[in-house]
Amino acid sequence: MARDVHDFVGRELTLLTVRSEVLSMRARETAYGPDFEELADTARRAHLVLNEIIVQRGERSATPGVDGLRALAEESGRAGSPVRLTMDPDVRELSPLRQAAVYRVVQECLTNAAKHAHGEPIDVSIAVDGTQLRITVGNALPARVPGRAPVSAGSGTASMAERVQSLGGTLEATRTEDAYLVVATLPRG
Incomplete structure (x- = not known):
């Protein structure tokens, strides 16, 4: 089940990251550029966390205090x-x-x-x-x-x-x- 979650959610997060990076590039010279870049950063972090939790669950770093x-x-x-x-x-x-x-x-x-x-x-x-x-x-x-x-x-x-x-x-x-x-x-x- 963990592998399925990783595969399905990971795919969606990857698509979200790629799409927001494309929008960031297109909007680079506008006021919306930083917003799309922040969205891409958030999606990348979510994907990393997903990997840490499901794929590397034994090696995961501690929760911040x-x-x-x-x-x-x-x-x-x-x-x-x-x-x-x-x-x-x-x-x-x-x-x-x-x-x-x-x-x-x-x-x-x-x-x-x-x-x-x-x-x-x-x-x-x-x-x-x-x-x-x-x-x-x-x-x-x-x-x-x-x-x-x-x-x-x-x-x-x-x-x-x-x-x-x-x-x-x-x-x-x-x-x-x-x-x-x-x-x-x-x-x-």
Whole structure:
């Protein structure tokens, strides 16, 4: 099954990369050139990650810790959704396992915001309060516009919850008519 995923998804990512590179070349002298190049870079990175996860799964590098959050926030901002990141200094003292959980929860929340609330600011807060670690990510939801629905299987939130629960914590994702909020709480460890 992993090989099939690699072959089918890898093919689509390759086509996306090539097509966005062609568009980047055609738009080089326009204001859209950098956007298409960034799209091509994103597709290339996705293809590399796919290879790391499926093909080289035993040799895969570790998940970045909280030091990788700034880069995630900057990438989200370049894609059109600015991130306000607030992080207690004590978060850097968390174990690598908990830091990886923080990173993955924030990464998934930013991905969901890009799909469902593109352009809306995203507030990310990571706090340590005594024995508890709390990750809060929220964003407004734009008015629904008719058109294509975002590609989403809904498995990202389940995956986040599973990761947090495996560390003895809880995850709550709440959607209202105009906002989305994820709150994960887990033992500091």
